[in-house]
């Protein structure tokens with residue numbers, strides 16, 4: 001059981017000049033956090049404050065538009081690429097509508113890209129709004145910066161498992177599946193009509209390897225800490241200039257449960273809009289994610305924990321590619337869209 005999310009300065013992993021000892025010492029701290037909670041804050045990450053502030057300003061401007069203007073780029077128009085806007089209540093993370101609206105983005109891929117030509121779901125061009133101008137460039141710059149950071153952190157995670165630092169890049173993330181979302185959680189009642197909490201995002205784990213979340217100052221993110229039968233929800237409050245980093249189901253699978261993909265949820269109690277920007281750095285679509293054969297994981301047992309898991313699934317018994325896994329998940333959180341576009 002943990003009671004806080006640790007903060008790690010990852011400068012040595014991203015600065016391009018630090019030596020092996022400094023990189024390993026950061027990696028060890030990451031490894032400890034992945035084992036304990038699956039969550040950590042990163043600072044010293046090198047992503048420009050100006051770029052972040054610019055994207056935040058433009059995102060707020062977009063969400064402030066009338067809903068019918070936002071619906072001009074609704075997700076149904078993005079087709080199988082799964083891009084665009086969804087209104088409050090349009091996404092069901094754990095079977096119930098979330099109290100949030102959002103924009104879905106991903107790697108910007110043109111019609112000539114082989115995966116787009118083959119009609120691969122979740123691959124294609126983005127839908128950018130006309131208003132506010134500049135959002136397109138800000139989103140693309142931000143995704144490029146976070147993709148670089150994702151590669152650096154995966155090197156740290158590899159080092160933390162005593163693997164070569166390019167272990168994940170050579171097998172899974174040389175061409176990562178990048179999904180990026182900008183969410184706005186409106187202020188509102190803490191409870192739904194049936195008296196249950198009106199979650200901004202219901203309890204879930206993330207699907208891929210690594211999530212990098214930028215959150216504004218509103219707060220509301222909670223991480224599940226568990227010890228046997230007892231559960232405690234630990235706050236991950238905003239820390240200026242940091243990203244909240246958490247590992248996803250595929251890293252849980254690769255490490256046979258040693259690095260946990262930890263359930264989390266959001267309740268916006270701030271009384272104002274909450275803006276958050278989760279960036280998902282995931283294995284390539286057609287990769288088959290396998291357990292890592294490494295001495296550091298020799299004792300790992302791949303727990304059969306499906307009854308404890310939020311979705312009742314066991315990530316250790318998956319068959320197929322990451323794309324298959326992701327599609328199963330995405331179809332559940334957007335049931336209407338699934339029938340329209342897939």
Ligand SMILES: O=C(O)CCC(=O)C(=O)O
Nearest residue numbers: 201206215221266276278
């Ligand atoms: O908005 C947040 O703070 C968390 C969002 C999240 O957990 C997700 O999109 O997977």
Ligand SMILES: [Fe+2]
Nearest residue numbers: 204205206264
């Ligand atoms: Fe999440």
